[in-house]
Amino acid sequence: MRYAMAVDTKKCVGCSDCVVACQTENGVPIGYCRDWVVEVTDGTYPQLEIEIRSERCNHCDNSPCVRCCPTGASHYSDGGIVLVTHNKCIGCGACITSCPYDARYPHPEGYVDKCTFCIHRVKKGLEPACVAACPTKCMYFGDLDDPKSPVSEILKVRKHKTLIPEAGTDPQLYFLI
Amino acid sequence: MREEIIVSGRNNHLIDPHLHIWHWQIPLYLFLGGLAAGILFFAAFFTLMGKENKYRAAVKIAPHIVPWVLVVGLLALLVDLKHQLYFWRLYTTIRLESPMSWGAWVLMLVTPLSFIWSAIHIKEVFPNWDWKFKILKDLEAFLSKQKMAIAWIMAVSSVILGVYTGILFSAFNARPLWNTSILGPLFLASGLSAGAAVIMLMSRKHKERKMFSKIDIGIIVVELFLIIHMFMGFLASTQVQIDAAELFLGGPWTAPFWIFVVILGMIVPIILEVLELKKFNIPVVIPAGLVLFGSLMLRFVIAYAGQESRWLY
Numbered sequence: 009m010r011y012a013m014a015v016d017t018k019k020c021v022g023c024s025d026c027v028v029a030c031q032t033e034n035g036v037p038i039g040y041c042r043d044w045v046v047e048v049t050d051g052t053y054p055q056l057e058i059e060i061r062s063e064r065c066n067h068c069d070n071s072p073c074v075r076c077c078p079t080g081a082s083h084y085s086d087g088g089i090v091l092v093t094h095n096k097c098i099g100c101g102a103c104i105t106s107c108p109y110d111a112r113y114p115h116p117e118g119y120v121d122k123c124t125f126c127i128h129r130v131k132k133g134l135e136p137a138c139v140a141a142c143p144t145k146c147m148y149f150g151d152l153d154d155p156k157s158p159v160s161e162i163l164k165v166r167k168h169k170t171l172i173p174e175a176g177t178d179p180q181l182y183f184l185i
Numbered sequence: 186m187r188e189e190i191i192v193s194g195r196n197n198h199l200i201d202p203h204l205h206i207w208h209w210q211i212p213l214y215l216f217l218g219g220l221a222a223g224i225l226f227f228a229a230f231f232t233l234m235g236k237e238n239k240y241r242a243a244v245k246i247a248p249h250i251v252p253w254v255l256v257v258g259l260l261a262l263l264v265d266l267k268h269q270l271y272f273w274r275l276y277t278t279i280r281l282e283s284p285m286s287w288g289a290w291v292l293m294l295v296t297p298l299s300f301i302w303s304a305i306h307i308k309e310v311f312p313n314w315d316w317k318f319k320i321l322k323d324l325e326a327f328l329s330k331q332k333m334a335i336a337w338i339m340a341v342s343s344v345i346l347g348v349y350t351g352i353l354f355s356a357f358n359a360r361p362l363w364n365t366s367i368l369g370p371l372f373l374a375s376g377l378s379a380g381a382a383v384i385m386l387m388s389r390k391h392k393e394r395k396m397f398s399k400i401d402i403g404i405i406v407v408e409l410f411l412i413i414h415m416f417m418g419f420l421a422s423t424q425v426q427i428d429a430a431e432l433f434l435g436g437p438w439t440a441p442f443w444i445f446v447v448i449l450g451m452i453v454p455i456i457l458e459v460l461e462l463k464k465f466n467i468p469v470v471i472p473a474g475l476v477l478f479g480s481l482m483l484r485f486v487i488a489y490a491g492q493e494s495r496w497l498y
Contacts, residue, residue, distance in 0.1 A: 027194040044195035072358060078285035079274040096274050099267025101206040102285050108359035108496045110204065113197040118268035172496050174423070175358060 010069075010152040011087035011125055013139070014159050014168065014182040015062050019146035022047055022060040029141030030064075033126065037116050042123040043138055059185075062138065062147065065090060065111040065123035066171065066179030073103035073112065081119075087151065088180065089127050094119040108175040125149070152180075204360075204492040210265035212484035215350040216379070217258035218292070219372055219480065221251045222347035223380020225299060227397075229340035232332065240396065242388035245309040250383070251299040259292065284356045288349045295342050298335065305329045347373035350484075354491060362429035362494035363487070367415045371408060372484075378404040379480040382473035394469060398458045401476065405455045412447065429494040438490040446486055450479010 022045045030036060030043050043064035050057045067090050074082045074090060081096035082103050092103075097119035104112045104120060115121040126136035130149075134140065139147040150157025155164075159182075166184040173179065192201075199206045228248045231240045266272055276293065280286040305328050307314050316322045328335070351372030354363035381401040388394050419430035432438045454472040461467045 022193065024194045040197050041195050045193045047191045047193070049190075075282045076285065076356060078280055078283045078289055079271075080278050080280060081274070095271060097268050098271045098274055099269070100265070100285060101267070102283070104200065104206050105204065105492070106357050106359050110197075110200050110495075113200050114206065114267050118271075120267075175496060 009087040009154075010180070011067065011089055011130070012150070012152045012159050012180040012182065013064075013067075013125070013136070014148040014162050014166075014184055016144075016146040016148075016162075016166075016184040017059045017061055018184065019144045020045075020060040020062055021144055023143060025141050025143055026062045026138035026147070029137040030123070030126075033129070033137035034124070036121075040113055040115075040121075042111075042121070061183055062142075063109070063111075063171070064138070064181065065125075066109055066177065066181040067123075067125060069178035069180060070176060072106040072108070072175075072177060076102045076106045078102065085127065087130075089125045090122075091124055091127065092120050092122065108172050108177065109179075203495065205489075207265070207488055207492065209485070210261040212481070212488040214258040214261040214265070215353070215372065215484045215488070216481045217254045217261070218288075219347055219350045219376025219484075220379040220383065220477075221254045221258070221295070221299065221376075222343040222350070222373070223376040223378070224248055224251050224254075224383055225295065225302070225339050225343040225380075226347070226377060227380055227384060227400075228302065229336040229343065232336040233340065240384075240393050241309075242390070242393055243384045243397070245306045247380075247384045247387045248299065248306065249303045249310055252296070252303050255292070255296050255299055259296070284349060284353045287345075288353060291342060291346050291349060294338075295346050298339050298342065301328055301335060302339065305332065344373065347376040350376065354487060357491075359496065360429075360491045360494050361423075361425040361496070362419075362432060362491040364426070365415055365418055367411050367418065368487070371411045371415065374404050374408045374411065375480045375483050378408065379477050382476040382480075385469050386473045395462065398461060398472075401472075402455055402458050402462075405451050405476075409447075409451060425494070425496050428497075429491075432490045432494060437493075438486060441482070442486050442490070445482040446479055449475055450482055451476075454479070 024045050027041055027043055031041060034042065036042055043062060046061045046063055048059045067088060069088060071090050074084060079096050079098055081093045083091060085091045099114060099118045099120065112120050112122040129136060135149050139149045148158040148162045150159040152160055154160060163182060168182045168184050170179040170182060195201060224247050227243045231237065231244050237244045263269060263272060275289040279290060305325055316325060348369045351368035355366055355368040358364045378401055381397045385394050385397045416430055419426045433442045454475045457467050457472040
């Protein structure tokens with residue numbers, strides 16, 4: 009099993025519903041976020057191209073955050089989802105520093121927090137909150153080892169990329185281009 | 186041409202607009218750890234060479250400050266943790282892939298060693314010291330007999346501690362400025378240089394001072410050599426590392442790095458130490474103080490500038 013997510017940059021309108029859905033679902037403290045929206049404008053007027061991406065933890069296969077964690081709080085869970093065990097985390101910040109995507113943040117309660125791919129929902133057979141809330145249905149989630157999962161199906165037919173693959177993290181958040 | 190990148194909905198405290206999760210505690214701790222490693226290394230080295238009496242300050246005097254240096258460093262580290270009550274979790278596991286785990290365990294070895302070394306040499310500083318209890322006297326007698334074995338462990342573990350202060354940074358590929366293995370030897374050299382400076386300050390014998398002055402000159406030359414190589418490596422590497430080097434080559438950290446770390450912390454002390462060897466009368470506190478200042482600034486500049494360096498996005 010290998011959970012992954014794909015975000016369609018052609019369908020995403022940058023409404024930030026995914027951000028709010030995540031904050032609501034996961035009780036993210038005010039002023040923080042586990043996912044966010046990036047808009048990249050390329051070119052000069054009037055020849056402009058825009059790419060909109062809903063970004064979050066990449067749940068990398070070769071996670072630098074898991075590698076550098078001195079206590080084992082950051083770990084790989086079912087399906088390669090990268091999680092933090094709160095009562096093992098000492099809040100040293102090594103994982104925050106190690107993430108080239110800056111996807112982690114220190115929770116006001118002291119431990120380090122990040123996207124969990126909504127593992128509590130996934131275990132119940134639901135989609136992550138961001139995917140479920142998306143009004144343009146631009147996000148796909150599922151098991152890459154299952155050829156019939158939504159994410160496998162869409163990656164088969166669409167051109168896609170990952171972010172900073174040269175950092176060697178083997179990210180599992182795909183962007184359809 | 187890329188016009189603009191807008192990130193909306195994200196303003197995480199200590200992460201945005203650029204990472205600033207590590208503050209003064211980490212560079213201070215790395216400086217103190219390096220300094221402790223430097224002093225302990227010289228103490229162990231000259232004990233193993235059988236020159237305990239020739240270099241008395243290095244072997245028997247300066248190491249007395251190490252336990253306190255380490256305690257202050259560890260307190261700084263504890264203050265830096267955001268989930269402090271769980272710090273003991275460091276010692277419920279050994280994670281070979283994590284430099285911080287290595288550091289925690291090496292400190293667990295070096296800190297008691299430094300207390301033991303101080304204890305078996307306590308009579309050098311306080312001749313009338315009395316352990317009061319027989320068991321403590323016996324323990325001291327036993328440990329004193331094992332001095333050579335302790336010196337061997339101390340020599341090896343102090344080098345690991347010194348290198349680790351740099352590896353802690355260099356293991357982070359996400360921060361291109363830190364992602365160079367030169368930081369390990371550079372921070373070790375800087376720690377040895379700081380250790381030599383403290384021994385110079387604490388020595389009362391002209392010959393010993395002269396010897397450590399010579400050692401310090403050699404180490405500073407090595408440091409300058411490593412710094413040149415660090416920049417050569419960056420400039421011949423990928424765009425992110427070229428950008429990282431630019432922080433020191435015209436970017437916002439140019440003045441602090443070259444003025445505080447290189448000129449005041451390395452070049453001025455080396456000139457003063459050479460003049461001293463040429464029989465000019467220079468108060469030892471000036472070169473030694475500058476070396477300590479430069480060593481501290483090296484940690485501060487690398488820690489802060491490194492957090493500003495990042496991948497292209």
